[in-house]
Amino acid sequence: MTLGTQWMTLSLMFASGALLGVFLDVYRVLTRRFTLRGWPISMIDLLFWVSSACFVFAVLLWSNWGEMRFYIMLAIIAGILFYLRLLTKPVSHVLTKLLQFVEWLITKLIRIVEVVICRPIVRLCSLLWRITRAILLFIWKIITKPLLWLLSPLITFCRPYTTKLKNWWASRKKGNDDEPE
Template sequence: MSLTVQLYTMLSMIGMGASLGAALDTYHRFLKRSERKRWLVFIYDILFWIVQALFVFYVLLLVNEAELRMYVFLALLCGFAAYQSLLKSLYMKVLNFLIHIFVQTFYFCVRVFQLFLVKPVTILIHLIIALALFLFRFLVGFGMGLWRFIIAILRLIWKFIFIPVRFVFFVIWKLLPNRVKIFIKRQAGFLKYVKKMKKHIFLIWERIKKKLGGPRK
């Protein structure tokens, strides 16, 4: 092993020691041991250290073809100690800040979703129910049957549903590649041809049945 490779190995292992310390603090920050069961924490710990060992081994494999020397462990220890003494407080502040930003962004997206989608749909449903009750009272007062009222309400609901569904299919159709559009059009034409053939076959079969059966005297 040349001196250059040894230097790269030392620097990379020092960096891996620091990253191991950061990963350990991040792991403890999200784990919350007091709220977890002991057997679950034990499994998480084993998986965490296995992943970290594989990561260190992969970096070592890239640097010096995974040759283990005593200074490799010393470099890891030095990097971990340097992180604990110099970078831990700064890293935890940055980590907590990023978590806060992520949580606030998530809550903001949820509020926007509720404001622009959930509430309008809820208001629309309430309006449809109120309109249905009003029409029911109005039409029943004029002697309209219940089944006619139900059919009228179903038509109204269908109009409310059909417009957004048609718009969604229109947008999807515009986003589809031309090859897919051509394929769908061909399939649609083939289905129309099949329907026409079925009608012709049905008509021919009806004529054959009439000729074979004939009018009985």
């Protein structure tokens, strides 16, 4: 391995360490915002560290075909420490503000979709239902008026019998209410 390749690898590993610090801050900000407990947080931790290891290995593979040397580990650690010592506070602040902005934006977009799409659809469906109901009631009246007119002699003929039946049923119910159980 040439000296140029070693310096490039050293620089890339230092930058990878700093980028791992950024990923760690993103992870911290997100876990503070979305509080998880138990096994989900353990699975996310595992996923974070496996993806970080894969990222570092991919950069190492690209820079020097995956040759692992002692100075490479030192460069990664130095990059992480550099980031954590100097940049973690401003980056965490920016990430927190960015997360708040994204949450605000999503809330506003949901509100816009509700006002522009959902409410008009609900109102349109309500209007269509009222129109359909009015049409069906009109059709029902058109059908039942002639039918009632045709059946009116039968209704008039049966009215005394239905009145007697109704009175008998009412007296029967009153009698059952008075009986002890």
